[in-house]
Each structure stands twice: as C-alpha cells, then as structure tokens.
Amino acid sequence: MNAAEAIVRCLEEEGITKIFGIPGVAIAPFYEALYHSETIEQVLMRQEQNAGHAASGYARISRRPAVCVTSSGPGATNLITALATAYADSIPIIAITGQVESHLLGRDVFQEADMRGATESFVKYSYLVQNADDIPRIMKEAFYIASTGRKGPVLIDIPADVQRAQLKKPFTYPSEVSIRGYKPNTRGNGQQMAKVVEAINHSKKPLIVAGGGVILGNGEKLVTAFCEKNQIPLVTTMMGVGVAAKSNPLYFGMLGNNGKPYANRAVASSDLLIVVGARIADRAVPRPENLEKSVKVIHIDIDSAEIGKNLGPTLPLVGDVCEIFRELLTADVHIDTTAWLSSLEEMKHSTVDHRKFSELGVNPMLMVKTLTEKMEDDAIYVADVGQNQLWSADNYVMKQGRFLTTGGMGTMGYSIPAALGAKLCRPEAQVVAVCGDGSFQMSMNELATIAVNHVNVKVLVVKNRYLGLVREYQEKHYDSHYSGVRLHDYPKHEKIAEAYDMDYFECSDNESLPGVIDQFLASGRASLLVCNVDSANNTV
Amino acid sequence: MKGIFSVLVENKDGVLSQISGLFARRGFNIDSLAVGETDKHDVSSMTIVSTGDQRTIDQIEKHLNKKLDVIKVRRLDETKSITLEMMLIKVSCNLNNRAQLIELCSCMGAKMMHVSAKNMTIELHAAPDVIEEFIELVRSFGILELQRTGTIAMLKG
Ligand SMILES: Cc1ncc(C[n+]2csc(CCOP(=O)(O)OP(=O)(O)O)c2C)c(N)n1
Numbered sequence: 001m002n003a004a005e006a007i008v009r010c011l012e013e014e015g016i017t018k019i020f021g022i023p024g025v026a027i028a029p030f031y032e033a034l035y036h037s038e039t040i041e042q043v044l045m046r047q048e049q050n051a052g053h054a055a056s057g058y059a060r061i062s063r064r065p066a067v068c069v070t071s072s073g074p075g076a077t078n079l080i081t082a083l084a085t086a087y088a089d090s091i092p093i094i095a096i097t098g099q100v101e102s103h104l105l106g107r108d109v110f111q112e113a114d115m116r117g118a119t120e121s122f123v124k125y126s127y128l129v130q131n132a133d134d135i136p137r138i139m140k141e142a143f144y145i146a147s148t149g150r151k152g153p154v155l156i157d158i159p160a161d162v163q164r165a166q167l168k169k170p171f172t173y174p175s176e177v178s179i180r181g182y183k184p185n186t187r188g189n190g191q192q193m194a195k196v197v198e199a200i201n202h203s204k205k206p207l208i209v210a211g212g213g214v215i216l217g218n219g220e221k222l223v224t225a226f227c228e229k230n231q232i233p234l235v236t237t238m239m240g241v242g243v244a245a246k247s248n249p250l251y252f253g254m255l256g257n258n259g260k261p262y263a264n265r266a267v268a269s270s271d272l273l274i275v276v277g278a279r280i281a282d283r284a285v286p287r288p289e290n291l292e293k294s295v296k297v298i299h300i301d302i303d304s305a306e307i308g309k310n311l312g313p314t315l316p317l318v319g320d321v322c323e324i325f326r327e328l329l330t331a332d333v334h335i336d337t338t339a340w341l342s343s344l345e346e347m348k349h350s351t352v353d354h355r356k357f358s359e360l361g362v363n364p365m366l367m368v369k370t371l372t373e374k375m376e377d378d379a380i381y382v383a384d385v386g387q388n389q390l391w392s393a394d395n396y397v398m399k400q401g402r403f404l405t406t407g408g409m410g411t412m413g414y415s416i417p418a419a420l421g422a423k424l425c426r427p428e429a430q431v432v433a434v435c436g437d438g439s440f441q442m443s444m445n446e447l448a449t450i451a452v453n454h455v456n457v458k459v460l461v462v463k464n465r466y467l468g469l470v471r472e473y474q475e476k477h478y479d480s481h482y483s484g485v486r487l488h489d490y491p492k493h494e495k496i497a498e499a500y501d502m503d504y505f506e507c508s509d510n511e512s513l514p515g516v517i518d519q520f521l522a523s524g525r526a527s528l529l530v531c532n533v534d535s536a537n538n539t540v
Numbered sequence: 541m542k543g544i545f546s547v548l549v550e551n552k553d554g555v556l557s558q559i560s561g562l563f564a565r566r567g568f569n570i571d572s573l574a575v576g577e578t579d580k581h582d583v584s585s586m587t588i589v590s591t592g593d594q595r596t597i598d599q600i601e602k603h604l605n606k607k608l609d610v611i612k613v614r615r616l617d618e619t620k621s622i623t624l625e626m627m628l629i630k631v632s633c634n635l636n637n638r639a640q641l642i643e644l645c646s647c648m649g650a651k652m653m654h655v656s657a658k659n660m661t662i663e664l665h666a667a668p669d670v671i672e673e674f675i676e677l678v679r680s681f682g683i684l685e686l687q688r689t690g691t692i693a694m695l696k697g
Pocket residue numbers: 385386387388389410411412413435436437438439440462464466467468469470
C-alpha cells in the first residue's frame with residue numbers, strides 16, 4: 001500500500017464519502033487511489049477556493065470534518081482564502097494539498113508554494129508529510145484536531161513522491177491520539193461554575209448572548225432548554241442565528257449594528273450578560289469597553305484565549321457548551337424574570353424600526369421574510385456577504401433549519417459552494433443560497449458543478465447592480481462618491497441560468513414576490529431567482 | 541510589565557517560526573528569546589521575555605498554550621526565579637584606558653576573552669539587569685560589537 005492509498009483508507013475509516021477538489025500532477029497519486037475507492041466520491045469543483053467553501057458547508061451540516069483537496073502551487077494557494085474563512089468561523093475541514101517532490105522542496109521549482117508557511121495563521125495545525133508510515137497517525141490526529149476544542153481547518157501538505165512511497169509497516173488506523181501539547185478541556189471548572197450560578201441567582205435581568213460557538217458545539221438544544229427552564233431571554237450574534245427558533249418567546253433577535261434595535265436595547269438594559277461561544281467582535285458590539293462598566297459579564301467559551309481578548313474583565317468559564325449547559329441545567333438556579341421579560345416584550349413592541357425602504361423593486365427585508373417563511377421547516381439557508389447578508393441575518397425566520405454564513409472573514413462568494421456542500425451532505429434538505437450580484441459572480445462558476453452533479457440547489461440573487469455594502473459605506477462616509485462599486489446590468493442572469501440548465505425566475509415587485517418564491521422553491525431542479533432591488537436601499 | 545515565559549515545545553521544524561509568528565501577528569513584543577534542546581532530544585525549551593500590560597501578558601500565555609506544538613507554558617515570577625544571560629562585547633580601548641576597563645571587568649565579574657592593541661573582547665554572564673548596567677558602564681569607551689544570548693530563566697526550588 002502506498003501513502004496515497006493509505007490516506008484514502010484513513011478517510012474511509014473516518015466515514016468520509018465526499019471530497020471536494022481539483023487535481024493536478026502533484027496530487028495525481030492521491031486521485032489514482034481515490035479512483036479505486038468504493039465509498040468515496042470526488043466532486044470536481046471549478047476553483048479551489050470553492051472546494052474549501054463546499055467542504056465548509058458540508059462540515060457545518062454533518063457537524064464533522066469535511067475534506068477538500070488541491071494540487072501544489074497555484075491550486076494550493078487558491079485554497080488559502082477558504083482556509084482563512086474556515087479558520088475565522090471555526091469550521092473543521094481537512095485540506096490535503098499536493099506538494100512538489102521532496103528532494104526539490106525549497107528550490108522554487110515549478111508550482112512549489114510553501115503552504116505550511118503561507119497558511120500558518122489560517123489553520124489550526126498543519127503537517128508536511130515526509131514519511132509514508134506517518135500517514136495513519138497524521139490522519140487520525142488531523143481529524144481529532146479539526147473537530148475537538150475550538151474547531152478549525154487542518155492542512156496536510158504531501159509531496160508527490162511521498163504519496164507514491166510504500167508503507168513499510170502494515171496499515172492500521174490508530175484508535176487513539178496522543179498529542180502532548182493538546183488536551184482540550186471540556187468540563188467547566190467547578191468553582192467557576194458555582195460562581196456563575198451565584199451570579200445568575202443575583203441577577204434581575206440576565207440575558208444570554210449566543211454566538212456561533214453554540215452551534216459549533218451542538219449546544220442549541222441545551223442552551224434553549226436552559227433559557228426555558230429558568231425563563232432567561234436570549235439574543236444572538238450573526239453567527240449565532242439559528243440557536244433559537246423565531247417563534248420562541250424568549251428569543252429577542254440578533255444584536256449588533258445590523259440587528260434588531262430591541263436586541264441591542266436588551267443588551268443595554270441587562271444587568272448580567274451570559275456570553276456563550278461568541279467573540280464579541282467589533283461588528284456585534286461596537287464598543288465593548290462601554291458594556292463592562294454597567295453590567296456583569298459571564299463569558300463561556302471553549303477557547304480560553306477568547307476570554308479577555310475583546311471583552312475586559314468577565315467571569316470566565318472555559319469548556320464545552322454542551323457539558324457546561326448540561327451541568328447548568330441541573331444547577332439550583334432560582335430567579336424570577338417575569339418583570340424583566342415583560343419589559344423586554346414591551347421594548348420589542350415599542351421599538352420602531354426607522355429604516356426606510358425604496359418603493360421601487362423588491363423590498364429585501366420582505367423578500368428574506370417571505371422566502372424563509374415559505375421554506376421547509378428544516379431547510380438550509382446560506383447567506384453570502386454584503387447588504388444581502390445583513391438583510392438575511394436580520395430577517396431570517398428560524399424554524400428548525402440551519403442558517404449558514406461567514407461572519408468571521410466575510411468572504412464574498414461563500415454561499416454557492418457552501419450551499420452545494422450542504423446539499424450534498426443532506427440531499428433531502430431544501431437548500432437555498434442567497435447572494436448579491438457581486439458575490440454571485442465570485443462563485444457562479446460552480447453552477448457547473450451543481451449542474452453536473454444534478455444538485456437541486458436554489459440560488460437567489462439580490463440584484464441591486466452595485467457592490468451594495470461598499471456603495472452604502474461610500475454614501476455615508478465619502479459623500480456618495482461612488483468609486484469602483486457599479487456592476488451595471490451584467491451578467492444577463494437568464495442566460496446564465498440557461499447556460500447551466502437551471503430554471504429561471506425573476507421578480508421586481510413585492511406583490512408578485514410570494515408567487516414567484518413558491519415557483520422557485522417548487523422547481524424540481526437547480527434554479528435561479530433574481531430579485532431586482534433598488535440600489536438606494538441601505539442596511540442601517 | 542515584564543513577562544518571562546518558560547516554554548517547552550516539540551523539537552521539530554517550524555516550531556520557532558510558529559512562535560515568533562504568533563508574537564508578530566498579534567503585536568506582542570519579544571524582548572528576548574532563547575531556544576535550546578533539553579535533556580530530551582524531542583523537546584526544546586524556550587525562554588521568552590516580553591513586555592506589555594497585564595491583558596497582553598495574559599493573552600500571550602493563552603495563545604502560547606493554544607499552540608499544539610507547545611507542551612507546557614510557565615510564567616515565571618522574576619523574584620522567585622534565576623535569570624541569566626550571556627553577552628560578548630567588543631570595546632575599544634588603548635594603553636591609556638585599558639587599566640580602567642580591566643578594573644571595571646573584575647568589579648563586575650566579566651571575563652576578558654581577547655585583548656588587542658585597539659580593543660578588548662569581554663564575556664559576561666549575569667542577570668539581565670547586570671548586563672544592562674555593564675553596557676552602560678563601558679559605553680564611553682566605545683562599543684564596537686555586541687551580542688547577547690537572550691535571557692534564560694528557571695524557577696528557584
Ligand atoms: C472576497 C471579498 N472581496 C471584497 C469584499 C469587500 N466587500 C464586502 S461587501 C462587498 C459588496 C458585496 O456586493 P454584493 O455581493 O453585490 O452584495 P450587496 O452588498 O449588494 O448585497 C464587498 C466588495 C469582501 N467581503 N470579500
């Protein structure tokens with residue numbers, strides 16, 4: 001057995017059935033081994049970055065590491081943006097990159113790129129494989145590292161000659177890993193736990209701020225159960241959208257600049273914020289230092305380095321969200337939040353949303369609301385980046401589905417490949433990608449992958465003929481000096497749909513919106529819906 | 541404030557660049573860095589000295605701990621540790637002031653390694669603040685070359 005075959009065996013052992021990538025000479029031995037696998041199907045993408053995003057979409061739905069693969073040099077460097085995106089969003093992906101022959105390493109030969117060096121700050125860990133016999137250990141470790149503690153991408157760079165080299169020892173897939181510098185602690189410290197319970201019991205207006213970490217840790221049910229048991233209200237960050245259903249009376253929306261004004265008011269009036277799996281970045285709370293003075297903050301996170309990074313002194317509790325909330329559910333919490341809840345309820349109904357929307361074209365807020373109300377209960381919604389992302393996150397009607405987006409890196413072009421990955425993971429699920437006309441053009445080449453694989457992904461383009469979010473910024477901060485943001489009326493979307501065998505729909509007014517969305521969702525194959533939106537619409 | 545970290549790391553390639561990269565990327569200072577193998581050939585020891593506010597020093601410790609190739613991080617309290625550094629320094633001197641320089645050296649426990657007509661090469665191993673002091677004392681002679689190893693440190697007892 002050679003190393004390439006050993007990698008495939010390891011992937012089979014890990015239960016991998018799909019791999020996203022593009023081959024090249026430096027990864028050819030691996031593709032040869034893959035050719036003979038009975039259980040793993042390779043999905044040929046049209047650009048490596050999208051292979052990474054597709055793996056990300058797949059991993060978020062399977063809640064396990066997913067795999068992408070590229071050749072050396074440009075193939076591998078094309079992947080870097082996707083690795084950085086997965087790293088910022090803590091998504092477990094395994095990236096296998098081909099590398100030039102080992103004896104040529106460091107000589108700047110054709111298609112050599114120092115991937116370990118280049119990705120140092122974008123991966124959780126990386127390997128340069130030098131010995132075929134290390135493969136089983138490295139693969140086992142890579143899956144373990146990617147999927148435990150704070151999750152993230154792991155890179156395995158492997159020279160072509162090492163891929164071809166025979167294993168000297170018989171192949172066995174290890175059942176255990178032992179990395180002396182890596183022992184993620186999952187159980188919350190007992191003393192800290194007691195302090196947390198005490199702080200909750202002393203509070204009158206506790207509020208949970210749930211971030212993407214809750215979803216990554218599979219903690220949605222336990223966190224909402226804790227809220228329900230103790231009648232503690234909840235808001236989320238953008239990455240936390242989906243932790244609670246919209247219909248949950250304890251859920252008060254997404255916070256932040258682009259979130260619900262009443263969610264922000266809730267944060268401002270709370271006396272105890274319980275921040276769970278959120279980094280409290282600049283987008284969510286513009287000036288976190290103002291927060292701490294008036295309220296007490298409990299910060300629960302799997303990554304101790306998050307604690308104290310953006311928020312100042314807090315009551316930290318480091319551990320796995322499920323373990324912590326399982327314990328908190330049995331803790332003796334006895335508070336009466338009736339008054340707090342009714343004041344929030346009152347806030348919710350009295351806060352007026354001052355945002356004005358154009359009379360022309362489709363109202364993007366209404367569009368997201370209508371779409372998500374009509375989507376199946378457990379459907380997957382993938383939001384891209386730009387104004388469309390903010391409208392999506394703010395107006396998404398969460399039922400039992402999933403809301404995927406990239407909040408950490410904000411990489412345009414994420415939605416189409418991620419939706420493809422998500423759909424291949426759960427073929428029975430309804431999957432909709434929503435993007436701007438700018439983001440669409442960053443990954444529309446993957447419509448070919450969608451067509452070839454007969455994947456029924458729905459793509460909705462919020463077409464405002466601009467790089468909308470930047471245009472909005474220029475309007476506010478640069479006196480409407482629009483510079484480099486006009487997209488004009490290209491591409492001709494109906495022709496793109498035709499080129500890729502998609503059903504095409506278009507909508508330009510609110511009245512016909514529900515009907516068009518019905519058709520769009522009902523269509524039996526991949527389909528494209530363009531909603532024409534007035535470029536004058538802003539997010540705040 | 542000053543942070544002295546004694547860090548045990550895997551002795552493999554790329555680890556030093558991971559650690560220095562971490563400091564560079566997050567804007568943490570490295571005042572000094574000393575690396576060497578321990579008695580176990582697969583483990584290296586690093587002593588890293590940094591300055592920053594309390595939050596920064598805490599963050600450094602956490603981010604070091606987060607690195608998978610870091611086996612152990614210890615923050616050393618300066619008052620409870622032995623800190624040591626070595627320096628080679630070449631100072632210009634001539635017949636007129638050589639005696640004065642020799643006296644300084646013996647006073648400070650520095651060793652004369654080489655003497656020529658125009659200069660003297662001196663070795664000193666001492667606590668970092670003594671090294672600083674010595675540098676100031678000989679500055680007026682004219683420093684021609686200076687090399688320091690960076691601090692190494694160990695907890696007492
Ligand atoms: C890869 C990448 N390049 C540039 C940006 C900066 N950027 C953020 S939003 C945006 C405009 C997005 O335009 P579009 O996709 O049309 O969406 P809209 O804002 O109009 O909804 C740009 C260029 C980015 N986030 N990602």
